[in-house]
Amino acid sequence: xxxxxxxxxxxxxxxxxxxxxxxxxxxxxxxxxxxxxxxxxxxxxxxxxxxxxxxxxxxxxxxxxxxxxxxxxxxxxxxxxxxxxxxxxxxxxxxxxxxxxxxxxxxxxxxxxxxxxxxxxxxxxxxxxxxxxxxxxxxxxxxxxxxxxxxxxxxxxxxxxxxxxxxxxxxxxxxxxxxxxxxxxxxxxxxxxxxxxxxxxxxxxxxxxxxxxxxxxxxxxxxxxxxxxxxxxxxxxxxxxxxxxxxxxxxxxxxxxxxxxxxxxxxxxxxxxxxxxxxxxxxxxxxxxxxxxxxxxxxxxxxxxxxxxxxxxxxxxxxxxxxxxxxxxxxxxxxxxxxxxxxxxxxxxxxxxxxxxxxxxxxxxxxxxxxxxxxxxxxxxxxxxx
Amino acid sequence: xxxxxxxxxxxxxxxxxxxxxxxxxxxxxxxxxxxxxxxxxxxxxxxxxxxxxxxxxxxxxxxxxxxxxxxxxxxxxxxxxxxxxxxxxxxxxxxxxxxxxxxxxxxxxxxxxxxxxxxxxxxxxxxxxxxxxxxxxxxxxxxxxxxxx
Ligand SMILES: [Zn+2]
Numbered sequence: 001x002x003x004x005x006x007x008x009x010x011x012x013x014x015x016x017x018x019x020x021x022x023x024x025x026x027x028x029x030x031x032x033x034x035x036x037x038x039x040x041x042x043x044x045x046x047x048x049x050x051x052x053x054x055x056x057x058x059x060x061x062x063x064x065x066x067x068x069x070x071x072x073x074x075x076x077x078x079x080x081x082x083x084x085x086x087x088x089x090x091x092x093x094x095x096x097x098x099x100x101x102x103x104x105x106x107x108x109x110x111x112x113x114x115x116x117x118x119x120x121x122x123x124x125x126x127x128x129x130x131x132x133x134x135x136x137x138x139x140x141x142x143x144x145x146x147x148x149x150x151x152x153x154x155x156x157x158x159x160x161x162x163x164x165x166x167x168x169x170x171x172x173x174x175x176x177x178x179x180x181x182x183x184x185x186x187x188x189x190x191x192x193x194x195x196x197x198x199x200x201x202x203x204x205x206x207x208x209x210x211x212x213x214x215x216x217x218x219x220x221x222x223x224x225x226x227x228x229x230x231x232x233x234x235x236x237x238x239x240x241x242x243x244x245x246x247x248x249x250x251x252x253x254x255x256x257x258x259x260x261x262x263x264x265x266x267x268x269x270x271x272x273x274x275x276x277x278x279x280x281x282x283x284x285x286x287x288x289x290x291x292x293x294x295x296x297x298x299x300x301x302x303x304x305x306x307x308x309x310x311x312x313x314x315x316x317x318x319x320x321x322x323x324x325x326x327x328x329x330x331x332x333x334x335x336x337x338x339x340x341x342x343x344x345x346x347x348x349x350x351x352x353x354x355x356x357x358x359x360x361x362x363x364x365x366x367x368x369x370x371x372x373x374x375x376x377x378x379x380x381x382x383x384x385x386x
Numbered sequence: 387x388x389x390x391x392x393x394x395x396x397x398x399x400x401x402x403x404x405x406x407x408x409x410x411x412x413x414x415x416x417x418x419x420x421x422x423x424x425x426x427x428x429x430x431x432x433x434x435x436x437x438x439x440x441x442x443x444x445x446x447x448x449x450x451x452x453x454x455x456x457x458x459x460x461x462x463x464x465x466x467x468x469x470x471x472x473x474x475x476x477x478x479x480x481x482x483x484x485x486x487x488x489x490x491x492x493x494x495x496x497x498x499x500x501x502x503x504x505x506x507x508x509x510x511x512x513x514x515x516x517x518x519x520x521x522x523x524x525x526x527x528x529x530x531x532x533x534x535x
Contacts, residue, residue, distance in 0.1 A: 017406070018406070019406050019407070019408065019409060019412060020406070020408055020409055020441075021405075021406060021407075021408035021409075021411065023408070024408050024409055024410070024441045024442070027441060027442040027447070027449075030447065031442075031447065031449070034447070040446070040447070041445075041446060041447040042446070055399075055401065058401070058403035058405065068440075068444040069442070071444075071447055073444045073445065074445075115404065115406070116403045116404060116405055116406075117401050117402075117403055118401070118402045118403065118404050119402070123400075123401040123402075124401060127399045131395060131397050132395060135395075135397060136395070
């Protein structure tokens with residue numbers, strides 16, 4: 001397999017509703033990514049589009065709809081989909097285009113326009129359930145997360161305040177992100193604990209906001225990367241894995257599927273001791289407890305240990321394991337697949353030394369990003385090196 | 387197994403949608419509503435005018451800021467006659483639809499032609515007819531139909 005580098009990234013503002021169409025958001029993100037890479041659309045050999053369910057934008061076959069904004073016209077083009085996991089899975093699809101030798105330069109473009117569906121994106125989630133076993137109960141998506149969060153807290157004896165610290169950290173980190181929708185420099189643990197209860201133990205401020213947004217990456221072969229980029233960031237390992245669709249058949253306290261995906265990625269990247277070797281991590285954080293769950297699934301914390309690390313400040317931007325230095329989905333926003341910009345995009349910027357006010361100290365060399373989705377039982381993982 | 391006796395459930399996947407016009411679309415529809423004219427965006431790099439207008443050129447990816455008025459005179463490029471509606475129900479009166487291209491513009495518009503089927507032919511010259519000013523809302527249906535010139 002050939003070496004593959006990320007040489008540019010871009011993302012739009014994340015907002016509850018943007019005037020831009022999905023295509024226009026894609027165009028803006030691609031323009032930024034190409035500019036950073038010092039390339040033009042004509043240099044691009046192939047395009048990968050990533051987007052979550054069509055039901056959000058309200059356009060079926062969204063990949064086709066987004067085509068011209070993503071820069072795919074008259075080029076090899078495909079859409080990949082693993083729900084929320086698309087945020088780190090479409091970069092993996094971009095990687096295999098280049099690693100296989102099929103293409104030298106690939107654009108990866110992720111988009112979500114969640115404001116189209118009204119009155120709330122919840123209306124799309126209502127139709128992801130088994131129509132016979134689940135839907136008669138009229139479930140709200142938050143219910144499943146509430147069960148998982150409750151199980152996690154119960155098994156390891158975790159206090160809610162220690163989970164709320166993740167929301168506080170990420171919303172504060174997001175103050176330094178120019179695209180952020182829900183940054184808050186003054187938020188406290190009490191604010192989170194006093195917010196409206198959605199489905200116990202999940203409260204309003206435990207959840208990331210739905211957003212409109214797009215993000216893009218430019219991936220290149222080693223030859224091209226060394227020619228055009230001063231700061232290529234190498235993709236050194238990828239992994240993905242999916243568990244049973246039946247949520248009653250999964251271990252809700254530990255994401256085993258993620259541990260498998262992570263081991264695949266670490267194996268490829270020759271990482272033997274992830275806790276020692278990983279300098280910065282962007283786990284998927286649509287809910288505050290998910291960051292903790294995912295740190296454990298990524299084998300960067302022992303089971304039940306992530307809340308303790310958070311309380312001790314280890315996961316702060318200047319801590320030993322900076323976690324979601326971007327501000328994450330909790331602070332920057334959650335346009336599902338487009339969160340690629342704050343996962344793979346953020347790790348690229350961090351390792352390239354281009355994260356500006358978000359830059360973690362000590363010129364990090366190894367970073368990991370992860371996304372989670374499908375029916376809450378899929379994960380995609382990427383290991384990157386400066 | 388085939389039959390009516392199977393246990394079954396009814397459900398729907400209803401949702402209402404609100405779509406934004408976009409940066410280019412917002413101006414396109416405002417020009418139709420307020421000024422009764424078709425506007426496209428021009429790419430100097432590729433010498434192409436997009437109708438409907440776009441924020442960007444799909445070929446060279448330049449951002450397009452030059453707006454051009456498209457003369458209201460097009461030619462029918464393709465025709466169909468619809469006998470059923472979007473739900474598959476029989477239409478009381480068949481609907482003639484045409485794809486119309488405009489001189490100097492890349493792209494075109496698809497809309498209803500206000501003529502009987504036998505009077506519409508490929509290459510015929512048509513123009514856009516707008517709704518009266520007070521009724522226009524800044525949407526595609528501000529265009530009533532094409533009529534022969
Ligand atoms: Zn052009």
